[in-house]
Amino acid sequence: MVSNRISIDSLACTGCKDCVVACIEQLQQRTQKEDDCISSRIQVLGTEPLFFLTICRQCIEAPCVDACITGALRQAVIGVMLNDITCIGCGMCTMACPFGAIWLNKDREKSVKCDGCPNHAIPPCINACRPEALQLEQKARIAGTHRRRSSEKMITIERRVDGPETSSYMTHGGNG
Structure with a gap:
């Protein structure tokens, strides 16, 4: 159904947030207003070297669509679309x-x-991403390199025991 989507090469991402700025600027142009309520549709979480980029993966079988109680999220030919008017902000899709x-x-x-x-x-x-960590790819091709490299970054986990009753986990970014 969906032919293209934005893929992420997590190891190439430097956390510069140029993509976030480009997203906000595009949304301001689209709505014809500068507004503090406009938020980027892409997020860079954490700080270097422990950061991760999040953006909609445009899932074919999207759990968010199934969870949406108002039908504000729907599967379309171009991907999962959100109807801002129908959305009531219940948060079911976020969960x-x-x-x-x-x-x-x-x-x-x-x-x-x-x-x-x-x-x-x-x-x-994508145009703003200097390290080319964001790319527009056909969905069928995404299952390869980028997913594998993202997984490697995500699962490099070291367990640190702070004491007999507590423990915490720390994620380390990979080295290309």
């Missing part, structure tokens, strides 16, 4: 998304997710 790629804009009380900028041949976040 259902296994990638943490949908979140609530608390100021607007609405869910927020990437729509892939369907009016652009190449989304602005």
